[in-house]
Amino acid sequence: MLTGFSLMRKIRQYHILFLLGTLSFPVHAQENESVLDISLDSVNVESYRYRSAIKTRNGGLTIWSLEELSDLPQILGNSDPIRYAQMLPGIQTNGEYRSGINIEGCESQHNLVSIEGVPIYNVNHLLGFFSTFNASHYSVMSVSKGHETATLTNRLGGILDMRQEREIPDTLSGNVSVGLISSQGTIRYPLGPKTSLALSLRGSYINLIYDRWLYAEGEQFNYSFYDANLTFMHKPNRHNTLQLDLYSGQDNGNLTDDTYLSDAGSVWGNKMGAFHWFYDKSGLSIQSTLYSTSYKNSPALTLQEMSFSLPSGITDVGIRSNLNWNRWNGGIEAIWHDIQPQSFSAQGVETASDATVKPRQALETTLSGGYDLYFTDNIDLACGLKGSLFLQDRTRYYAVDPSVRLTYSNPAVILSASYALRHQYLFQTGFSDFGLPTEFWTSADDVTKPQYSHDFYISGTGFLMNGMISLSVDLFYHKLYNQIGYKGSIMDFANTEYDLNSSLLHGNGTNYGFSVMANKCSGDLVGWVAYTYTRAKRFFDPEHPDVSYPASHERPHEFKAVATYGLNSHWHFGGTFVFASGTPFTAARYFYLMNGNVIMNYGEFNAARLRPYMRTDISATYKWHDKRHNENGINLSLYNVSSRKNDLFYYLRKKQKDGTVAYRPLSFIIRVLPSISYTYKF
DSSP, X not given: OOOHHHHHHHHHHHHHHHHHHTSOOOEEOTTTOOEEOOOOSOOOOOOOOBOOSEEEETTTEEEEEGGGGGGSOOBTTBOOXXXXXXXXXXXXXXXXXXXXXXXXXXXXXXXXXXXXXXEOSOOEEGGGTEESOOGGGOSEEEEEOSOSSSOSOOOSSOEEEEEOOOOOOSXXXXXXXXXXXEEEEEEEEEEETTEEEEEEEEEEOHHHHHTGGGEETTEEEEEEEEEEEEEEEXXXXXTEEEEEEEEEEEEEEEEEETTTTEEEEEEEEEEEEEEEEEEEETTEEEEEEEEEEEEEEEEEEEOSSOEEEOOEEEEEEEEEEEEEETTEEEEEEEEEEXXXXXXXXXXXXXXXXXXXXXXXXXXXEEEEEEEEEESSSSEEEEEEEEEEEEEETTEEEEEEEEEEEEEEEETTEEEEEEXXXXXXXXXXXXXXOSSSSOEEEEEOOSSSOOEEEEEEEEEEEEEEGGGTEEEEEEEEEEEEEEEEEEOOOGGGGGSTTOOTGGGEEEEEEEEEEEEEEEEEOBSSEEEEEEEEEEEEEEEOOTTOTTOOEEOTTOOSEEEEEEEEEEOSSSEEEEEEEEEEOOOEXXXXXXXXXXXXXXXXXXXXXXXXXXXXXXXXEEEEEEEEEXXXXXXXXXXXXXXXXXXXXXXXXXXXXXXXXXXXXXXEEEEOSOSSEEEEEEEEEO
């Protein structure tokens, strides 16, 4: 199967063969067996250098070289892969404080975010501004929209995976980057011709530098985070690779109020360990992984004589194996889930409340297989079948998911159409996904049935100017079943008879839309422009099943542009632009004061929208080499350079001076966010 990148190389080969075909070489004359010799002084072969950071493949897969992130605008000195992935077509751009990633209208819980295929359940730092992924530790980011057939992943959406190049470095190498709020470093050390070690650390010093800025009117905000990665790689021979991946990351946020003598805070973070075996020989490739991953969150509030806590978490222990052999592919996976849904406990009050939700243990197993049938050199039919079994307590669910994709390709165009049935047994829900870790994970049980969806795709990609420019179009339709919503509030936990299932809404959904993209792959100026139209409708009213409302993350229209320009070997410029529809929210119809308290009456759910979102980011990077030929670089970035006042949400504010009440949108406190960072590579 040809990919966008391989097609471009194919076009180059045709171009070279054409040039060589116009030349004369030694020719044998059959009649007299004489040989005519022609000597050439030189031969000029011209081709285009592929400079784009992304490479697209059939099935909605994009491979992003993370080394190219340094030329794009940064956020507080961080080149964040998740934020850049949101600039691709079909993936929604999030505003400030909004966490998660939404692909083709799906919820963030529908997507798998992983390191070498191992799930990471919360990837947000600093209220969602950037992720826990230290880009310098990884080589590539793989972003799939979920169009592949028969994958092991039981998710309804796409996959974002951070990967390493499986090569042993010859010499010691690495980089150090110093930013405004954090610094990070990566070192790659060869322990021999067959073994290497990569270690990355990132830590913040927000309170150390900005302590005074985070104190106002008796309130002190403290926040810190760290990330640590370790990768040990051993290649006993050229066909086998053994790899050990370890990750640990944690956020610690705390708000102290001297007026009310309160202390509110939360500690949340991930830990992951995985052992991989990669085998590749004679058309057979195998990838096997044994892993453990966990996410825990511990929000708490302490007052003078009482304290409250709201812990949650999830731990997985799993084993998986994938293989590809010629036209065949298959895989098997088993995961043991240990889930702690959000619980509530209170101490120090007269009647202590304990609305603890019991942990849930579940076993999820998956078996998949697929075959590629080639009708001609240009037409391919990929068929897949996946079976899954989910056991939770005495509840048992199983599913058989077929998938099929028909593809036509030649050096100038790729066309494909596909269908897939998918199931998902895990759910994420909670009060809000607004940057804070208030959401939690749960699973299917005897009340909540597994999610599933019918997915239809049509896509096409064409290549112009010998592959310098690619044009792509994607159409998608997802019909979602057994979706859940959270109708509860934190006050529900005051009830000692709190039941999680009674706080959940059950319904269905529909996502549909299309995206178009033009990508310039070569030259000093590279980048792309893209437009995406997405509708994400939800049906949660049992009395009116035909009545829908837009999902809270829905943005029907999105226009994005990404560009980098290399002026010379020293100066590199980058820019991104986003214009998108405002997200839905539930507006207040009216409000009034009663005994000094504000009473509000809300309208229809998600019937109103925030104003359109628009943001322009720019950067300039200056690079130079020192006497040891090591690269140095300074990146200057401006986030929201146009000073656009983008709405975050509407809120009700009562002025203490005159008692008047105002209902208005709240925007990010800093209009233009400057950033400077220094990077040293050796």
